[in-house]
Amino acid sequence: MKPSDRIERFVAAMNIQPTDRVLEIGCGHGVAAGLVCAALTTGSYVALDRSAKMIAAAAKRNAAFVDDGRALFVHAGMEAAELGRARFDKVFAMRVRLFQDEPERARELAERWLAPGGRVFVEYDAPGGAA
Numbered sequence: 712m713k714p715s716d717r718i719e720r721f722v723a724a725m726n727i728q729p730t731d732r733v734l735e736i737g738c739g740h741g742v743a744a745g746l747v748c749a750a751l752t753t754g755s756y757v758a759l760d761r762s763a764k765m766i767a768a769a770a771k772r773n774a775a776f777v778d779d780g781r782a783l784f785v786h787a788g789m790e791a792a793e794l795g796r797a798r799f800d801k802v803f804a805m806r807v808r809l810f811q812d813e814p815e816r817a818r819e820l821a822e823r824w825l826a827p828g829g830r831v832f833v834e835y836d837a838p839g840g841a842a
């Protein structure tokens with residue numbers, strides 16, 4: 712299985728709507744970002760990653776979506792990230808270690824950004840595999 716197959720399946724399962732406000736925690740290289748942004752029209756996508764290298768790579772990969780205002784890449788860990796009053800219809804994280812090690816804490820942290828009726832989507836990694 713190619714890495715993109717896993718990510719494509721996960722994004723498809725979220726059934727992104729054109730107007731959705733979407734937050735990704737731990738975007739890595741930004742592969743899911745491109746798939747999500749392609750499904751948006753008036754919606755928006757924000758990514759967090761605690762790695763400066765990863766957030767820069769993801770922003771570069773998705774420069775067209777940054778330029779047209781659909782995507783924003785923020786260098787921050789989910790524990791301390793400040794997103795102001797922004798709220799999201801879909802919050803997702805794939806293979807982000809905190810969801811595996813401290814699932815209750817990670818869920819609480821993610822849920823603070825949910826809009827009413829919003830949902831959190833999480834993919835756990837095999838033990839020892841996440842960053």
Ligand SMILES: C[S@@+](CC[C@H](N)C(=O)[O-])C[C@H]1O[C@@H](n2cnc3c(N)ncnc32)[C@H](O)[C@@H]1O
Pocket residue numbers: 736737738739740759760761762765787788789790804805806807808809840841842
């Ligand atoms: C294993 S990679 C997965 C990347 C991508 N989500 C995927 O599934 O291919 C985990 C990513 O999450 C980021 N990360 C880990 N813990 C984080 C946290 N607490 N807050 C924000 N980003 C985090 C890492 O820097 C890394 O880019």
